[in-house]
Amino acid sequence: LITPPEAKKFFNFRYPPAGAERVFYGRANDAKIAPSLTHGIRSKISIPAKVLINPQPITTFQQKIKDKKESVYFSNQRAPLGKSHDQTPGLPKGLDVLNTTFGTAVIKELSARDVVNPPKSYEEVFKEGKEGHDLYVVSHNDYYVGEAKNRKYNPSSFHRFNLYGVPTPHFNDGRTMAKTLYWLHELQMKRGAKIVSKKVDDFKEKFQHKLGRVLDPIAETMNVPPDHTFGACLRPEEYGAGDLIHNRPPGECLRGTDRQRALTAAVRHHLKKKGDGVIDKAELQEACDQVNLHLDEKLLDQLFDYCDVDNDGLINYLEFANFLNWKDKMPLKEYEERVIIKGRKPDCANPAEANVDESEPTLLIKPEDIVLKEPGSSEKTLRTLLRPSDRVSNHYKTTSAEISAVVGAVPSTCYPIYGVPTIRSDIPAPRIRRISDRTNYGEEGNAYSLLHPTIFGQKGVFERDFFKTRSKKEIAEILCNIGVKLSDEEFENIWNLASKKHHRGEVCVENIRNVLDELQHADRITCKTTV
16 A cells, blocks of 8 residues: 555654654655755865875975074974984083083993803802802891701701601592681571562562463462363354355365365275275276265376376275375274285175185285384384375475575565664765765675675776766777777667666666677577577
């Protein structure tokens, strides 16, 4: 449905589309003069950065005039540009600047080389270090790492490697250390019962979600068994939707599975009547007529070909159980298994002539065709038959699976869009962009274009060059330079086709390229048709 223009202005005010300006419905029909208005004062063009960074060279005369103008400033007199600071005004008069020195002269005794690496032997250095360490032990109580403190005990009764005192109990598994990491009040709180307010516990039980449980705020008010069903039980009507659509008489109104059960019952009746355990196409047609299921010959042939896996022209009991029965819902009972395996009647015109005792019974199905319904279950059923078309490759994927689609779902193009898009392709890019404008108008390249530039970008031709509006003369020169030779009549025809692709008749290189591709494709199709 199309929204009327009278109501659209109210809708655009309350729910504007993505990237659009919210316009008050009172001025929805006013002329749009805001884009053409200019506010503020037009700024004058100052000196560009290029001139400041790399100025034009000046002559010697101009430099002299500039230095004379700068000489009036105190900063230029004290520290002129390119020269060191002149300290002469602050020094005493008559001082020899070049030969006069201040401070005390430093007497050089040892060089840094002799201090870091003195010219002594190892024994001399070790002896000096030992004497110095003994003095530090006495004065500062300074010992080496791991050095035992000399307490000056009596050497006759004490030895430094003897053990004294009672051994401290310890465990190598760290149980004592684990006790030190837990304080006493933490252990008591961990062992004691947690006291929680009943109001808080009732609130959490009633209104907060719990893992593995469904939130039911009115569970305490529902005093009914868990399997209780609310509402009235609607019985199925005599007529179904399909019967009403196809205008079936009351005798043929069998709905859904009832119709399938009737067909299966008729086929079973024929199998019992005939006694040979198979059914042909004529018998299947007769069974369908008995349940008022009128099938045309083409549909009957397709149904028979679908069920006949071994292509013998007959439907045996195993094929019937797989395709014309509820095999997965009807497990075999013990007496049914005995009836199926015991055999079928021999094929002969006169049953009295057949010697059943002498001939071996022909089995309806083989014993190996009976399998367990589920692994570990005692129920048995018939094995599943597979047609060649049922064996699908493991690598087969549908189009829906490739795009993770759901049949009947709303396509992604119909999803509502909110906010302002990151790439503002919904508005035109300004002709002159400010330095502070960081908006992406869709003309900037992404990471893929940087890693894999186009062949045009490598030659210095970019996207804006293709979509730039050009004159007829300029387009003709471009085509001539790239080697596209066209007559004046052909070029005029291409120009007219390209101008029709734009509402204002403007032509760019991209329009010319598209027209040439369309003409080339049309020529190929014409050649194939002729051949």
